[in-house]
Amino acid sequence: MSVIVLIPAHNEAATITATVAAALTLSAVDRVVVIDDASEDGTPALAREAGAEVLVLETNLGKGGALQAGLNTVRDDAEVLVLLDGDLGTTAAEAAVLIEPVLAGEADMTIATLPRPAGSGGFGLVKGLARSGIRILSGFEASAPLSGQRALSRQAWEVATPFARGYGVEVALTVRAARTGQRLLEVPTTMGHAATGRDLAGFMHRGRQFVQVGLALMQLSLERRG
Numbered sequence: 001m002s003v004i005v006l007i008p009a010h011n012e013a014a015t016i017t018a019t020v021a022a023a024l025t026l027s028a029v030d031r032v033v034v035i036d037d038a039s040e041d042g043t044p045a046l047a048r049e050a051g052a053e054v055l056v057l058e059t060n061l062g063k064g065g066a067l068q069a070g071l072n073t074v075r076d077d078a079e080v081l082v083l084l085d086g087d088l089g090t091t092a093a094e095a096a097v098l099i100e101p102v103l104a105g106e107a108d109m110t111i112a113t114l115p116r117p118a119g120s121g122g123f124g125l126v127k128g129l130a131r132s133g134i135r136i137l138s139g140f141e142a143s144a145p146l147s148g149q150r151a152l153s154r155q156a157w158e159v160a161t162p163f164a165r166g167y168g169v170e171v172a173l174t175v176r177a178a179r180t181g182q183r184l185l186e187v188p189t190t191m192g193h194a195a196t197g198r199d200l201a202g203f204m205h206r207g208r209q210f211v212q213v214g215l216a217l218m219q220l221s222l223e224r225r226g
Helices: 016-024 043-050 063-075 089-103 126-139 155-160 166-179 200-225
Strands: 003-009 029-038 053-057 081-082 109-115 148-155 184-188
Touching: 003 016, 003 043, 003 063, 003 089, 016 029, 016 089, 029 043, 029 063, 043 053, 043 148, 053 063, 063 081, 081 089, 081 155, 081 166, 089 109, 089 148, 089 184, 109 166, 126 166, 126 200, 148 155, 148 166, 155 166, 166 184, 166 200
Parallel strands: 003 029, 003 081, 029 053, 109 184
Antiparallel strands: 081 148, 109 148
16 A cells, blocks of 8 residues: 655745655655745755655745645545645654554544643634534544644545645545545654744734634635535
8 A cells, every 4th residue: 555745835945954864764655755845045955865765846836836746646545645744853753643644444534642842832713623623513622633744645635635725625625525424533742843933923824814714714615515
């Protein structure tokens, strides 16, 4: 059973080498594919040197667009699809606990729960919106509604894609999978990545995230009615 890791990355030069190296240590993994989302800091070269296959996008498509480009490249081969963020570093090795239940037939989609990062400056508005939307639209009670670290069986990723745009990726995956009867399992991990702070850049990031999650939930609501 082919297990393929997709890592969307935009300007992740500081961490992509460690992330790819950690993913490649996983015995179940057959391929690691980094989708470089028009980086300007040498991310694709570093990913390639670390041993990943690299798909370079000339235009920035955002997380959802990058993941869709990666899926279009591997869809014929991916029996299990693993989604990891580019800034996980060495903690990407913990993806093993996400892959195992899917390979064992115990879950169709696993979702990593992560400890709250030190210095996190958010007020929980985006997470609250995502959690409430998922519950209302699918009935699933998500403790980690925005976690991008996931493993999906072919059956799960086929019903949960195409990927939503931008930061709506995770809520759309969860809602579509839950609606179609896929077995979702949240798995505790100690994975870690950079937190956004309480500065202007951090608030702008969370603002964009809030809007894109809201738009994804609106689209999912229309899908349900259709």
